[in-house]
Amino acid sequence: MAKEEKERYSSSSLMRGLEILRLFRPEQPTLSLVEIANQLGVSRTTPFRLLFTLQHMGYIRQNESTKRYELTPKVLELGFSYLNTLQITEVARPYLERLRNETGGSAHIGILDETSVVYVACETARGITRFAVAVGSRLPAHATAIGKTLLAFQPKEQWQELLLISDLHSYTKDTKTMIASLLKELEAVRAQGYSISSGEFEAGVRSVAAPIFHESGELVAAISVAAPESILPLDYVTSFVLPAILEAADELSAFYGYTPVKRRG
Structure with a gap:
């Protein structure tokens, strides 16, 4: 479908x-x-009508004292409806455990x-709270x-296009933010069939x-598996975790019917 045709069928109110x-x-x-109006770059009348509709549908609520808006738990239904269509979330559970x-x-x-990773299934390590992500969390793809x-x-x-539209933010001193360097690493990851990252999103986490x-x-x-480097030293990663x-x-x-041509690693 051409761009002009897509724009003709798009609903600006829904967007x-x-x-x-x-x-x-x-x-x-x-x-x-x-x-909200300032962040959308519109006048107050535009979001006012939409906020009223979202509030009526139960997706947001307004604090009567502060007049500020916040999400309601009903928003989770949107995400869980999608997750329920993904076989991987249930199939992967025993493997994650x-x-x-x-x-x-x-x-x-x-x-x-x-350009983000969305986590759709997680099993958090017992006793480790330093690096724990929840279902629905989003993290930058270039740093993990x-x-x-x-x-x-x-x-x-x-x-190239994905990296160009990414916010290549530097989270630690080890975060790679140069496109040339990232492209080289993507080549290596594709060739070897896995990725190992150390301290690029959060210092001390591998x-x-x-x-x-x-x-x-x-x-x-x-x-993936993630933990503090003290839990995942490199020799342990290469000999067992990988x-x-x-x-x-x-x-x-x-499970999806794929047979690798050759063993990776």
């Missing part, structure tokens, strides 16, 4: 309503009408949404092992990830 919902984040859990129990790290399944794995197995012709494929060879998701991750990824790929 604005979804934009409003996406404005609410951990760093700004409540917003006033003025703040096994990885968590055997490696001592937190185990995750993630998918790529534009699971994100680089997801990027590496996109069509190569899309790599993660290991591998791709999960569909029968057609297309990427379904990625599976083989365990690759085995789980291959078994989950087999």
